[in-house]
Amino acid sequence: MEQPESSLKHSKIPALKRLLVDDNINIDEAVVHVMRLKTINPDVHPRFNETLRVCLSQIVGYRQLQAEVESVRKVQYSSDNLDHEALLMQLWSTLKPDTQLKSRLSPQWTELGFQGDDPMTDFRGMGLLGLRNLLFFVSSYTDQARSMLTRSFHPQYGYSFAIVGINLTSLAYSMLTAGHLKTHFYNLVDGCPQLTHFHHVYCYLFVEFDKFWFDERPRDIMEFNRVKTKFQKQVIHKLKNKSTILINELIPC
Known part of the structure; x- marks a missing residue:
């Protein structure tokens, strides 16, 4: 191509x-x-x-x-939008099916790796794309997502699950706009790729980053940018091979 x-x-x-x-x-x-x-x-x-x-x-x-x-991405999350709120509640119920969210504004959101009482503030950079990516991952690969959420509370190598997920939306978005993902999509689809295909790339990145993070054994979360940059370079290098398709044992396409 x-x-x-x-x-x-x-x-x-x-x-x-x-x-x-x-x-x-x-x-x-x-x-x-x-x-x-x-x-x-x-x-x-x-x-x-x-x-x-x-x-x-x-x-x-x-x-x-x-x-x-x-x-x-340009659609900003709004707590006044009932559809947006429904997606957010679905994220909670999928990851925490046995735990009731006591109120819309709650410190419980930090249990999913958000920064504070209101996840809306964390979606500002990537807009609705960040939420839709996260929700697609946890809905399509629920067992893996729950396992990774548990791993994210590791006493030494823990990370903020939702915040990292939103950062990986930014990574996937930047790779798409820069054209790096052409290799993947041209090898994967004979015609026009759909938004679902982009969601699957996101899932691949999240699963692989989780492995990469623990393999790197960072001192603390302050090393996130260093690890993320190293991970990004590795993925882009992989995509320079013109036969590359981003798949693993969990994410088939």
Whole structure:
């Protein structure tokens, strides 16, 4: 995929370069247009048509996913929004099914790794995306999430589960916007990746970071930025291998 995208980017034909930025592209028309401009004979190159269609679908799909993720991130969590509050309550009930939340504003939220009595303040940076990532993880991989929450209270290597989760949303978001995740999505999906695919990347990052954190044996939580930076560099290096798909035994895709 890297080669067709690079070819379009460096093309001297404006119509071809626009394929990388046009949000209203018609894939079938674009394929015909490219083959005509490049005078490609389908009888001589019978697979070129379908290969180009998949390539363009992935290029456009990645850009659309970036826009969708950004639109979720821009939505600020609001305690006045009943839908937002319902998602937050679902997060609590999934991770703490046997413990009743005594009130909406409560020090109990620190048991999930939030900073204070009101989780709303912790979602400011990543907006609703932070909550949706967390909720997707704990709902899809509940046993693993509960196990990690328990591990996060380790007396020496403990970390704030929810806060780390929101930081990993920021990591996943930055890798998406920088284009690092193209390798993963181009290898994973023949067409347009969906928001669910991004959630799965987040789940992968959370599970792998938890392992990485304990392997690093940090002195205390003040080493979080150092460990996170080292982890990020490792993942980006892995994505430089053009065959990489971010999967592990828990997160299949």
